[in-house]
Amino acid sequence: MEQGIATWGTPFELLKSHGPDVASALLIAIVGWLAAAWTARSVRSFGKRWTHIDVTLVPVLASVGRLAVLTVTAMAVLERFGVDTKSLFAVLGAAGLTIGLALKDTLSDVAAGLVLLVLRPFDVGDAIEVDGTSGIVEAIDVFQTKLTSFDGVPITLPNSKVRSAKIQNFTRAQRRRMDLTIGVSATADIAQAISALREVVSSEPRVLPEPAPTVDVIEVADGKVHLLVRAWTLPADFFPARIELTRHFKERLDAAGIVVPVPQRELHIPLREPERRSAPFL
Template sequence: MPFACTVDGDLPLFFFSVMPFSTNNIFGYDKQAIVDLFITTSLKVLFALAILLLGFWLSKKLQKLIIRALKKTNLEPTFVSFVGNISYYVLLVVFCVLCLAQLGIQTSSLVALLGASTLAIGLALQSSLSNVAAGILLVLFNYFRVGEMIEVAGIEGVVESIEILSTTICTYDNRLVTIPNKQIIENNIINHVGKPLRRIDLVIGVGYEENIDHVRSSLQWVLDQNSEVCLEPAPAIALGELGESSVKFYVRPWVKSTDYFRLKLQLTEAIKRKLDEENISIPFPQRDIHLIQPETKELDVQAA
């Protein structure tokens, strides 16, 4: 409708027509509805952020609690770290889904998508997942630890590391060999230091002409002189076999598993020196070859 504005009530300033307008209506939307929507959305966002922050904090806290609890057991540190990391990420995914649900996003389709993606990845990485499963079994059942001497799949050496996918072994000639965990699980595992003590088996051959008691006392003297040979269980020295060319004595001392290879070499050398000192012969297989000349017949050749 026409509207005139005047200054001091007598001079017109401008004249225009005013369209119907209400402060409670903005661009065709109810102002109160907009305010309510803004407040509701803001609260949802704030709650979602609170859930996300709580998820980060709680996941980290639970991860530390799980690792602290597992460290009190005899489980391998690699397995403890692996379980801690898996628990952290699983809890984080759960809180992310809750965060999306708080924002009003349909999570059922998202969960289905994640499940399908996990299945597809699992089929594509079937070989790697079998190594992961084998790695979990290795550290869970504690077949060996880092720093132990083992023999597996034709490889012998010291365990350098136990990873989720593979295990690294340092051979005695200082070569690093990486073996897939699946291959380790499928083969026989020999742990040379799985027990604190290990027996050295030596076979010493002497001549048939040697005195048995003299040989036994000489071998016993060598063992007594080595302080690293265990007194319990007591070492055994016995005549074990009458060979083709020698009388064989079985010498079986017990030593610490970690000292096995070093002491085996030391004792072998010490026994050889002692037997030489006592003039005890160590025979070796030998053969005498006799050449027999065939008898030649002299033929009388008569000259024609």
């Protein structure tokens, strides 16, 4: 016991020998904590002023900046007490590798979410299609992207799938082209049918004058002549104009006496002759 006291010395000697290290470590910890808080506030303030950063990305960047400052602070404090930070980094690296392998799918979603938030192929409120899934973007989280389909069904997609898929952003399109195929009878006056469809298109205010809409024959098959109508609209007018044009096409063709044939199938059932039964043998 006495030997242990002699080794450590009196409290005064202990404070004299280690006091500067403790004081400097405490000072570093305080300064680092304040710097971490200041970094997080600065990132949030900068994110509010810079509109090119998505609002969902700001808290993530603030947390990452704060964690980075705290990590550097912790390493500096440990060095003041003689801890070998190199070996600590090796241990943390091995632990991080193990955790990364166990959570590779989750980390892939996080990385993809950060890429989506930085590159911003779409924003909240945009109408998009991701690999055949369409809807309105409701939220872009770190792990997943949330949509609401056009018929009101919530959709959740992992960010890794969204990042690697084909993304179509309908909202960012300057204009959209609709293709409508109208079938008329093969005996109808084609010139009259084309003229009638052009009148309907020209009377629709949501159809853009440039590029000019076109109406022409695209195919003759199954006893019908297929007319292709191509017209351009603004993205917000695409579906309303498409519905109105389809209805007005039918009304205008009916008024002109042009028949829009309905697919028909004829079913022939052969009649079988009744089987002749031989008279029983007597």
